[in-house]
Amino acid sequence: MPNQDSFAEETWPLTLGLGWLPELPSWKDLLQDARRQAPETAFAAFQKLANTRMDFIRAGQLDKAIQRYLADHPASSPFASVRLALLGSGTLSHLLPGIRLAALRRGLLVDIYTGPYGMYRQELTDPASALFAFRPEVVCFSFDAEHLAPAGGSPEDTLANLEFCWRTAGDALGAAVVQQTALPRFPLLMGSNEDRFPQSRATVLRVVNERIRAASAAHGVSLLSVDTWSAVDGVASWFPHGLWYSAKQEVHPRAAMFYGELLGRLLGAMRGRSGKCLVLDLDNTLWGGVIGDDGLDGIALGQGSPAGEAFLAMQRYARQLAERGVILAVCSKNDYSNAIAPFERHPEMVLRPADIACFVANWQDKAANLRVIAETLNIGLDSLVFVDDNPAERRLIRTELPMVAVPELPEDPAGYVATLSAAGYFEALHLTAEDTSRTLLYRANRSREALRASSTDLGSYLQGLAMQLHWSPFDSSGLKRITQLINKTNQFNLTTRRYTEAETGSILRGPEALTLQLRLTDVHGDNGMIGVIIAYPRPDHGLLIDTWLMSCRVLGRGVEQAALNILAEQARVRGYTVLHGLYRPSPKNGMVREHYKALGFDLVRTLEDGATEWVLPLDRFTGLPAPMEILKGDACHPAMSMSS
Secondary structure, three states, rough: OOOOOOOOOOOOOOOOOOOOOOOOOOHHHHHHHHOOOOOHHHHHHHHHHHHOOOOHHHHHHHHHHHHHHHHOOOOOOOOOEEEEEEEEEEOOOOHHHHHHHHHOOOOOOEEEEOOOOOHHHHHOOOOOHHHHHHHHHHEEEEEEEHHHHOOOOOEEEEEEHHHHHHHHHHOOOOEEEEEOOOOOOOOOOOOHHHHHHHHHHHHHHHHHHHHHHHHHHOOOEEEEEEHHHHHHHHHHHHHHHHHHHHOOOOOOOHHHHHHHHHHHHHHHHHHOOOOOOOEEEEEEOOOOOOHHOOOOOOEEEEOOHHHHHHHHHHHHHHHHHHHHHOOOEEEEOOHHHHHHHHHHHHOOOOOHHHHEEEEEEOOOOOOHHHOOOOHHHHOOOHHHHEEEHHHHHHHHHHOOOOOEEOOOOOOOHHHHHHHHHHOOOOOOOOOOHHOOOOHHHHHHHHHHHHHHOOOOOOOHHHHHOEEEEEEEEOOOOHHHHHHHHHOOOOOEOOOOOOOHHHHHHHHHHHHEEEEEEEEEEEOOOEEEEEEEEEEEEEOOOEEEEEEEEEOOOOOOHHHHHHHHHHHHHHHHHOOOOOEEEEEEOOOOOOOOOHHHHHOOOOEEEEEOOEEEEEEEEOOOOOOOOOOEEEHHHHHOOOOOOOOO
């Protein structure tokens, strides 16, 4: 094992060693210092330590220090909390530190319930059980291979049991569900042709994993794919034969940190804590050499050299991330004309100017430029993942902007893609139409900004957009995107309430809530689903707006006013006479503190935590001017048709 002040275990796979995280000198001293700090600084110090490379022993020390600190300083954490039930058929206690630290890296504090050994089914069916009392927000089923493929068992029986567990956790507990796939650890009986022996437990287990993947998609269950990652690392790195027989530990202690990381990524994705934008350096990151010195013909890129092919693979990986919804940006110390030249003219270049949503190349420091990129894209700095081959630049950003994710890169560019893939910054639960068209959305936004700049006044700009706001109640077609918006939107979000897909589905099916999903189109294309409203009846014939959120990219266009017009009209149709608004402050939603006041609501009271309550009698509300056409119906789900 490594000593306490240096973590270096080159024989470990990249993933199990958390190789994308930096080493932190004097780690043990910094841990001692964090323990002594006041709550306003201690948790930032603990989070910094969690964002460093560590082994099982170091993780246990850090986790124990944090748990003791929480016991001594209850209710002092600035992080959002998540209640997780980890239910399984083997020993799971050694996995908990890794899960808690992975969540902490994403600004989440996880309270974990494990329950009695192997008693998950009894607890799921007993409303008086400790599991129900715990009220988990997320339930993860972590079953070992012996349990999922018992001797003489069938995939059909296993799937029936799993689907029962999923339904019960979702319906009775209202929890989001995560299902771990099976670790493919059974010995082979026929070798490469194992599938020709259907009774082989290795074959049965493979079939079980295939069935889990198909069934989980139909049930809205998220996967923790240990079979995928153990194939990358080697099952021998994951499965400890001796510990299985002596303690029923299926996951090796040295894989426990990465197991926790995988589950932490899912928890982060559920709470909108995944990265949104990949910010790329250029020289020796996307090509070999320095474009300003070596010129277009002198950089290493493409076929003909190992380094050139490695940089080509890096660009292809970035392009594929963009195709699934990750925003691409460039942050380079370069003259702009030199920096843009390969994108425009190099024949081997995969990435082109149209792929980059924000291109910043100048001689300012990169921390300042990253702030510009976040502001230009209207996303938080904590949504950025910055990739740079230069260790000095990486250290600078970690110091100046600790909320920006900065992976450690190997010296050899051949390892760039593997490192980014292992780091999992862009974990996603679903893929929506908006995700696959996000680059087009930002390209269209650039066209809108060009129109704004050429317009003589705001009114003519808005009229020139020829906007149409499409609305409808929640429906099954929009369920995944609605849930995604609820959990990812932070700035224009009046209450920042979070709902799982199961909870959103219950709202959809329930008769009491008034729900709206909003989509905006204009002359430049389709902005996608940009707003969600949920309102519940009050005893005074009123509606309480439980959730009102909108995408920041459409602010300043009158959409808020149009949304209130729709909400007020639908409330009247249902016989309601008053709207109640609630603003609950969060670290990121200060921009909507005066939202209800701006729309004509009256302030009722201000609470101690800064929350405010508002009211709007509908008998005095005659509608607000909004420069757009309002349409109801299925147009909320058109095919994405973006202009170029």
